[in-house]
Structures are given as C-alpha cells and as structure tokens.
Amino acid sequence: MTEQSLSLEQLRLLASAAGAAPSLHNSQPWRFTPMPDSLGVQVYTDPDRAVPLTDPDGRALHISVGAALFNLRVAGLRLGRDPEVRLLPERDEPHLAGTVRLSRPAPSSPPYGRDLFEAIWQRHSSRQPFANRDVPEVVLGELTAAALGEGAVLSVLEEDGVRRVLSLTGDAERRTHADLARMAETRAWLRLEAPAADGIPAAALGPQDHDARVPMRGFTGRTLSTSPSQRFEALPQLATLSTHGDLPADWLRAGQALQRIWLLATAHGLRASVLHQAVEWPDTRWGLRDPAEGVGHVQLVLRLGYGPPGPATPRRPVDEILDLTGFRDARVGGESSC
Known part of the structure; x- marks a missing residue:
C-alpha cells in the first residue's frame, strides 16, 4: 500500500x-x-x-x-x-x-x-474548419463508452439531429449577440494584445466571420483582420453530452466525462471544440434533447473532426x-x- x-x-x-x-x-x-x-x-x-x-x-x-x-x-x-x-x-x-x-x-x-x-x-480547442472526413465508428464507440464510464451519455448525432442542433445553436448565437450585457461579459475575457494568464487570445478565436454552416461563437461581434474568411465542413460531426440529473454533482460528472472523451479523442488524432451557445438559454437547451428519447439533461455540444490543432491558451x-x-x-x- x-x-x-x-x-x-x-x-x-x-x-x-x-x-x-x-x-x-x-x-x-x-x-x-x-x-x-x-x-x-x-x-x-x-x-x-x-x-x-x-x-x-x-x-x-x-x-x-x-x-x-x-x-x-x-x-x-x-x-x-x-x-x-x-x-x-x-x-x-x-x-x-x-x-x-x-x-x-x-x-x-x-x-x-x-x-x-x-x-x-x-488537448486544445480547435475553432478552425475540419476536413469533410467521418470519424470512424470504432472511435466513436470508444468515446461513447468513455462517457458511460463517468456516468454520462454521449449521443452521436445523425444528419437530422446535427441540423436541429446547428439551428438551435445559431438561434442562441444571434440572441447572445443582441444581449449587450452578455457580449460585454464575453469581451472582458478576450486577450487580444498583451500576454495574459487566462482568457482567450486572438490566435484561439477561430474565424470570426460567422460561417452560417457551423455557428461558432463570435467573441468580438466583428471580423478581425487576423481572422480571414474560411469555410467550415459541410456537415460537422456533433455529439451531445447528457446526464440523468441536473445538479452540481451531475455537472461535475459531465466535466469528468468531457475531459475523458476529449483526451481520448486527442490520443486518436481528433480535434474538438464545444458549441456551448444553445445550453446558455433555457429554451434552446431544452430543444437540444433528442425528441425521440426526451430524457436527460444536455450539458454541452461537442464538435469532433480532423483538422488543424488549436493553439495553446494561456x-x-x-x-x-x-x-x-x-x-x-x-x-x-x-x-x-x-
């Protein structure tokens, strides 16, 4: 011992x-x-x-x-x-x-x-476009099993589910941009010039020109000169991460599941980013649930794929x-x- x-x-x-x-x-x-x-x-x-x-x-x-x-x-x-x-x-x-x-x-x-x-x-968040290449089923199976091992459920979405979640994410993103207080809070975490020990540097923002196909978070509300226009994948690989309950202990389990999934995906050469906008509004979060199942609480949406690694954040x-x-x-x- x-x-x-x-x-x-x-x-x-x-x-x-x-x-x-x-x-x-x-x-x-x-x-x-x-x-x-x-x-x-x-x-x-x-x-x-x-x-x-x-x-x-x-x-x-x-x-x-x-x-x-x-x-x-x-x-x-x-x-x-x-x-x-x-x-x-x-x-x-x-x-x-x-x-x-x-x-x-x-x-x-x-x-x-x-x-x-x-x-x-x-492991880094990659907010860059991914290749139009499917993640192998065997890898998705490993990631799903990893979530279950932490008491959470990773649901890999089919095309109709992807389109539904993208629509909800786009709606939430537009609502956030119309909320001046929330946008000010978000901008307070940007670190576009001086080096810092936290927050988001310009290199980690990803394209800020709001490609409608994948509504990534627009941190600045404007296109940066350092962020050229780019086209995202035609249909991203998305998965929802859910828990049976919705209390602090469930959120902690979801975080452990997220990191276990993300580290395993990284070991497989996958990149990932989180589409978090839709869970930030109660009605769009409710809509993230699979209508066929209607159980559980979606904690976040994960985007997976093959592409450039995200930059290290401070x-x-x-x-x-x-x-x-x-x-x-x-x-x-x-x-x-x-």
Missing part, C-alpha cells in the same frame, strides 16, 4: 495538469490545496472567476472543475497512484467540489484503456492555483506519513 505523503514536486505536477483543463472563456475557475494528510488534493470552485450572465447557475463552472478533476486523476496515475474521487464531500463547504485521494498504488493496466497523460498537454501559474498554506514537504524536513 502506498500511504506516502505527496511531495511538493508531485503536488505542483498535479496542479499543473489540473490547470490545463478546458473552461468557459478560459476563465480557469478552480483552486487546489493538499488534503490535511497530504495524501491527495482538494479541489475548489473559484466564484471570483465565474461568468455569471452567461452561466448564472454555475453549470459551466462546475463542468470546468469536473474536467480539472479528471486531469488530476490522470496525473495521479502517472505518479503511480490510484485516484479515489469524492464529489461535494462537505455540505458546509459549498466551494469544495471534490477530493482526489492518492493513497493506493495504481492498477497494473491503464483504467481508461490507454495512458492519457500526454494528451493533457496536447494558463495561470501553479503558484496562483495551488494553496500550500500549512503544507510541509516530507522530503525537506516534514514528518512522513509512510
């Missing part, structure tokens, strides 16, 4: 991996601290980095933190430890999203079918997201709990 306290170096690796997760507008709404016995990591939501007009219920915030939780699990396996996750463990600590305990040795075979650690650093320094108050590294003078 491992039962060995995490060192400072290991904690920094874990926080760095967790901080590479995706988040709405790259807001990075998380912070981490060692568990009291230094055998794991506590994961907190950071309400100061919320996007309240676009995400009033905190759904996207929790999905982002869930993605960070999954990265922690993958990084824990890289350290030779088996991650044990608890979601929302303390009722009197509403910002404590979960804990990842790393006190046991890792299993002998990768629990996710393959080692996903390197994919953490290779990340907050580890010292900003990892709180080491009270921590003593057992390897530099603290007492070991071996």
Whole structure:
C-alpha cells in the first residue's frame, strides 16, 4: 500500500495538469490545496472567476472543475497512484467540489484503456474548419463508452439531429449577440494584445466571420483582420453530452466525462471544440434533447473532426492555483506519513 505523503514536486505536477483543463472563456475557475494528510488534493470552485450572465447557475463552472478533476486523476496515475474521487464531500463547504485521494498504488493496466497523460498537454480547442472526413465508428464507440464510464451519455448525432442542433445553436448565437450585457461579459475575457494568464487570445478565436454552416461563437461581434474568411465542413460531426440529473454533482460528472472523451479523442488524432451557445438559454437547451428519447439533461455540444490543432491558451501559474498554506514537504524536513 502506498500511504506516502505527496511531495511538493508531485503536488505542483498535479496542479499543473489540473490547470490545463478546458473552461468557459478560459476563465480557469478552480483552486487546489493538499488534503490535511497530504495524501491527495482538494479541489475548489473559484466564484471570483465565474461568468455569471452567461452561466448564472454555475453549470459551466462546475463542468470546468469536473474536467480539472479528471486531469488530476490522470496525473495521479502517472505518479503511480490510484485516484479515489469524492464529489461535494462537505455540505458546509459549498466551494469544495471534490477530493482526489492518492493513497493506493495504481492498477497494473491503464483504467481508461490507454495512458492519457500526454494528451493533457496536447488537448486544445480547435475553432478552425475540419476536413469533410467521418470519424470512424470504432472511435466513436470508444468515446461513447468513455462517457458511460463517468456516468454520462454521449449521443452521436445523425444528419437530422446535427441540423436541429446547428439551428438551435445559431438561434442562441444571434440572441447572445443582441444581449449587450452578455457580449460585454464575453469581451472582458478576450486577450487580444498583451500576454495574459487566462482568457482567450486572438490566435484561439477561430474565424470570426460567422460561417452560417457551423455557428461558432463570435467573441468580438466583428471580423478581425487576423481572422480571414474560411469555410467550415459541410456537415460537422456533433455529439451531445447528457446526464440523468441536473445538479452540481451531475455537472461535475459531465466535466469528468468531457475531459475523458476529449483526451481520448486527442490520443486518436481528433480535434474538438464545444458549441456551448444553445445550453446558455433555457429554451434552446431544452430543444437540444433528442425528441425521440426526451430524457436527460444536455450539458454541452461537442464538435469532433480532423483538422488543424488549436493553439495553446494561456494558463495561470501553479503558484496562483495551488494553496500550500500549512503544507510541509516530507522530503525537506516534514514528518512522513509512510
């Protein structure tokens, strides 16, 4: 049995991996601290980095933190430890999203079918056009199974479903552009000039000329000189990610499922981006559900395909997201709990 306290170096690796997760507008709404016995990591939501007009219920915030939780699990396996996750463990600590305990040795075979650690650093949102090339059924099957493994449902859409979701996304995008307060909130996360540790740089925006075939989010409300007109794929490969419930624990599960899917897709050479607009309005979100099934709650829409990798987006320094108050590294003078 491992039962060995995490060192400072290991904690920094874990926080760095967790901080590479995706988040709405790259807001990075998380912070981490060692568990009291230094055998794991506590994961907190950071309400100061919320996007309240676009995400009033905190759904996207929790999905982002869930993605960070999954990265922690993958990084824990890289350290030779088996991650044990608890979601929302303390009722009197509403910002404590979960804990990842790393006190046991890792299993002998990768629990996710393959080692996903390197994919953490290779995964980026790609808002560029993809090739008109189908994703193989066997790969889609792996991604669907990955979602189920996290308690979520990935529904790969047929042509009629794709067109329905694109229409809803387009409607939501137009509504957002007409909402001056929401657009101002979105623009507040743009980082078009000076380097920054969060937000969206110009290189990551993708084309901003609003190709009607795939309504990607228009962050600026105008065409940038750095964003030439491009044609998107004729019929994108879309999938909805749903959960049976619609509470914070379900959103955290959706985030873990999203990241597991995305890392596995990255390992297969796929690119991905999230079409989030339609889940931001209650009526269009309701319309995202499969009318034939009519169950579950759609948490996001994922676009998959083959194309150029998205650029890396800035990340907050580890010292900003990892709180080491009270921590003593057992390897530099603290007492070991071996």
